[in-house]
Amino acid sequence: MEQQKVTIKDVADLAGVSKSTVSRYLNNGYISAEKQAKVRKAIEQTGFQSNFFAKRLKTRESKLIGIVLPRMDSVTVGKLLSGITRVLEPEGYQSILLVSQLSGKKELESMQKLQQQGVDAILVDSVGLTAEHVRRAQEWGLPILYTGQKNAAVHCLKIDDAAAGHRMGVYLRQMGHKHAVFAGVTESDEAVGIERKEGFIAGFCEGRTDAKVDFVETGFDFLSAYNQAAEIHKLDPSVVVGATDNISLGILRYFHERGVRVPEDISVVGFGGYDVGAVVYPALTTVAFDYELMGMKAASYLLNILRGGEAGMTNLDMPLLFVERESVQNLVKKTLPINSTSLPAMM
């Protein structure tokens, strides 16, 4: 087997010291100023690079963080990863990536692989927490953090969907809207299908009895929402609330095609804060989830555990960003006399 060009032994010989001394130089163990200079010179001359595997074999620290992602080709995941990397890199950690392709089984397999690989910790953007997930988190010694899903028995980090929905509900109530259609997804998705919707209804109806929320179920994708748009339109609300920006985009397109003006004739809002929302006409008002920040928080959390600070469980407190753009009409303003008399020419 071909051997390494320059080893610690070569450096030691050249510097006239022992292997131990070179190792100490490398790891801030103590060494006299004199030998320090010699070793430094020898390392420069030889171009010595420490062997990763030999070092890790002994120290049992890989400085590698395993990350399991449900898929790669989504902006959401990209931002999450971006946030994780931003925190991990300066600390000398690097990430190994595995993709679960939205399969719980592959997710577990990937975690297993990473564990064998000797990563220091694992971060999983999970598609669903099972008993097996919980068991592994306990059985293996290493820190595991789940994002996107919630379970009291493990470390996890999740967006507060109820708060997001509530926020939007309050906003639309304040804008004077009374009849909303919530274009949502199946209730089998607890976060988006239930929490987000319930949160919205609570915020929208809070403190009044004349508010009305209808519900129409769609899929997650743009096309499925587009296909439900006619039904939504028939209910004749003043605002359509898409459970995700993609849903809202599908509805927006339908309205465009039919000549329904947004927000003059009807308002549309979404959740997610995708960049696309700024590009469509009119630009979509939305509650943005800061996935990059979530990635940063997740990474910090993991780092904290790694350093022995057995941080208190689960932090659900992910801040939300309300992005007010052009797709909502202010019904309150419109009925004020000062507006209705001074601005008729603008129509």
Place this chain on the structure above:
Amino acid sequence: MEQQKVTIKDVADLAGVSKSTVSRYLNNGYISAEKQAKVRKAIEQTGFQSNFFAKRLKTRESKLIGIVLPRMDSVTVGKLLSGITRVLEPEGYQSILLVSQLSGKKELESMQKLQQQGVDAILVDSVGLTAEHVRRAQEWGLPILYTGQKNAAVHCLKIDDAAAGHRMGVYLRQMGHKHAVFAGVTESDEAVGIERKEGFIAGFCEGRTDAKVDFVETGFDFLSAYNQAAEIHKLDPSVVVGATDNISLGILRYFHERGVRVPEDISVVGFGGYDVGAVVYPALTTVAFDYELMGMKAASYLLNILRGGEAGMTNLDMPLLFVERESVQNLVKKTLPINSTSLPAMM
């Protein structure tokens, strides 16, 4: 130092064989059926897992591929990564990710880190190839493949921008367009700024003298294109060609706001094939770059070199996907008598 729970020695003792025999069992070296059974049983009982670092130290093969990306929060990069993973995972390789944040210096540093880490190969989605990049590819023993940039001295893989431009030019010519405005970026970007534009002009003007292409420079982003849209409109072309989909989206939004109908009054096309293009109104006709396929090709290429097949240099042959949607008017059809007489009611 805390030691590993179960080592190959423990398995050997339990099975009543030597370490060597267990190692042979693990690595398909020969072993009698009898001992094979014993070892299998011992491994099951102990739950033995081979130590990654000890193994790699000896074999000098990490089964790790280093990937350097300019940024993470883009769909393009996500697709590329998705393609890479799809090829690498089934072969037992895993990826270590580093982000260069669009800096050539960080890119080089990241490569260095990966090399120290003992990866088997490096894939760089480069922001610009320097002499240093070429030098490293030669100096370090390991295979390095660059994507996104071109240089004859190293392995690289790039989209054929000239062909993409040409393809679009031919299409618009066939649709009967004679006056185009190319909304492009600075020529300091060789691929997009020059190759793509020149390719378009060639395809558009091929074999005729009555074609005209004006050029307006914009930035890469949606907003900068939006700001140039008035100037473009003044030139009164029959079609606007955005150098990227983002540019086209900015222009599309401007037209929407001014009541200019697309494609009835003016056609708009782009390059890239971003999903967004299908969602806007009208859906954008574009030349899509299959970044996922590019990732797959890149990974295969690397795998091939790793296996000793010193594959011939650089394969520029990335297939393009023409995506015809709604944003281009067929001027040829329009002038046919059968249309102008039978369909006036549709206006």
Place this chain on the structure above:
DNA sequence: TTGATATATGGAATTAGTTCCACATTTTTC
């Protein structure tokens, strides 16, 4: 019945580091 070849197997060396321990200096304290 030999000698030659094939098939298994164990022992020891090897991989490139870190770290413990013993020991030699030097410095500080009483």
Place this chain on the structure above:
DNA sequence: GAAAAATGTGGAACTAATTCCATATATCAA
């Protein structure tokens, strides 16, 4: 000035695997 403490240093053991080499059988041909 002797004892105690601090500071360096090298040797050897250790980390957990792979692999070379020697050796022991078993199989086969002459």
